[in-house]
Amino acid sequence: MLPKLSVIGTGYLGATHAVCMAELGFDVIGVDVDEDKIKRLAAGEVPFYEPGLPELLTKHSGGGKLRFTTSYEEAAEFADVHFICVGTPQLPGQLAADVSQVEAAFHALAPHLTRKALVVGKSTVPTGTAVRMEALLAELAPCKDVELAWSPEFLREGFGVQDTLRPDRLVFGLHSAWAEQQLRVAFGPIIAAGTPVVVTDFATAELVKVSANSFLATKISFINAMAEVCETVGADVTALAAAIGLDERIGKHFLRSGLGFGGGCLPKDIRAFMARAEELGVAEALSFLREVDEINRRRRVRAIDLGGELLGGPYPGARIAVLGAAFKPDSDDIRDSPSLDVAATLGSQGADVVIYDPKAMDNARRAHPELGYAATLEEALAGAELTMLLTEWREFVAMDPEAVGGLVAKRNIVDARNVLDAAAWRAAGWQLRALGRP
Numbered sequence: 001m002l003p004k005l006s007v008i009g010t011g012y013l014g015a016t017h018a019v020c021m022a023e024l025g026f027d028v029i030g031v032d033v034d035e036d037k038i039k040r041l042a043a044g045e046v047p048f049y050e051p052g053l054p055e056l057l058t059k060h061s062g063g064g065k066l067r068f069t070t071s072y073e074e075a076a077e078f079a080d081v082h083f084i085c086v087g088t089p090q091l092p093g094q095l096a097a098d099v100s101q102v103e104a105a106f107h108a109l110a111p112h113l114t115r116k117a118l119v120v121g122k123s124t125v126p127t128g129t130a131v132r133m134e135a136l137l138a139e140l141a142p143c144k145d146v147e148l149a150w151s152p153e154f155l156r157e158g159f160g161v162q163d164t165l166r167p168d169r170l171v172f173g174l175h176s177a178w179a180e181q182q183l184r185v186a187f188g189p190i191i192a193a194g195t196p197v198v199v200t201d202f203a204t205a206e207l208v209k210v211s212a213n214s215f216l217a218t219k220i221s222f223i224n225a226m227a228e229v230c231e232t233v234g235a236d237v238t239a240l241a242a243a244i245g246l247d248e249r250i251g252k253h254f255l256r257s258g259l260g261f262g263g264g265c266l267p268k269d270i271r272a273f274m275a276r277a278e279e280l281g282v283a284e285a286l287s288f289l290r291e292v293d294e295i296n297r298r299r300r301v302r303a304i305d306l307g308g309e310l311l312g313g314p315y316p317g318a319r320i321a322v323l324g325a326a327f328k329p330d331s332d333d334i335r336d337s338p339s340l341d342v343a344a345t346l347g348s349q350g351a352d353v354v355i356y357d358p359k360a361m362d363n364a365r366r367a368h369p370e371l372g373y374a375a376t377l378e379e380a381l382a383g384a385e386l387t388m389l390l391t392e393w394r395e396f397v398a399m400d401p402e403a404v405g406g407l408v409a410k411r412n413i414v415d416a417r418n419v420l421d422a423a424a425w426r427a428a429g430w431q432l433r434a435l436g437r438p
């Protein structure tokens, strides 16, 4: 018989995991302390934008394989394997991650575990957290046979469903053959499809996640550092990236230069990793991550400078169309969004900023009510003296320079994601500046 699953935490990671496990044939209960979120999920509504997820949620909540609750007691009674999928955001004013939601989830679940069960941490945590949570389970769970495993998640927002159903790899940090067996059953359909499994210890499993995100962040900052050099010598970073990416050892992925990385994961993960390394006395080993972070932030300043060059002076009063608020396309997530950060800086410098984003408008407006917002791309462009393309939504990449040229007051554009055909835009009379391109 298949084990029953609970998924604790129903944010981007947890909701996607719960729905996808139901899609794989398991009976799943999703748990969250946020009643509003649980109500919306129970009503078949995904509380964030993730392509493909609403359809699967409807399919499985309707079909009875998936339900939602705020009761840990109910989850403990129902499930044999419990996935911990709560967030670990950056602590305000610090580099370290806030693991209080992880601790709270273990504290809330453990006292209800009266029969043998496996608890599986999926949240991204500082090394050493799993060992602490194992001790907590031993102390608080009435059943002394409850075990812990750590299996980090690698899904990307916008590709959450496909990344969960067909991940590149599964990583199991564990302490017993029984735990491995449980995980091999819980991920049975994914393993059967040929997904490689790495079985290891807790510390390695925790580290795989943060080192993978650190590598990705480093790759992006590497190409953005090359963009800085290209700007000085008049070279083209997009051609450079294409050329070095053809070397299989380097690879073409994650070499898109531009405004840099943001979101709820890469920025806070490299910072939390540095903070943890400091605590562990190995800060020096990760000192390069500080540079990775700084290169990343410098791109925002550079994008703003390029806009100033096009305007021929400072920003006060300038009407600026900001295209994109989400940290990347196909997401409504504005956490640590480079685009929204640039928009807010322009606004604070006195520019008349009008933002349009296909999905992130509500989130952006809540975070920055002081900025201007437009209901459509056309409305954002109308009368603009400068256009800043900051998130590469398809709608923006596909703009016809001649058609949109008729809407703006001045044909000035900063392509901060290197996605426009510069020659075509210039031929249509636009002054175009891009990061790392002549």
Ligand code: UGA
Binding pocket: 124, 153, 154, 155, 156, 157, 158, 213, 216, 220, 253, 254, 255, 256, 257, 258, 259, 260, 261, 262, 263, 264, 265, 266, 269, 327, 328
């Ligand atoms: C990232 C990782 O890619 C996932 O594997 C991981 O599971 C996830 O974090 C997490 O820790 O939960 P995500 O934050 O959804 O996923 O976004 P990415 O697709 O990695 O993009 C991150 C940022 O890098 C975006 O702002 C994107 O615009 C930027 N980026 C990405 C570039 O600037 N250049 C690139 O070549 C690629």
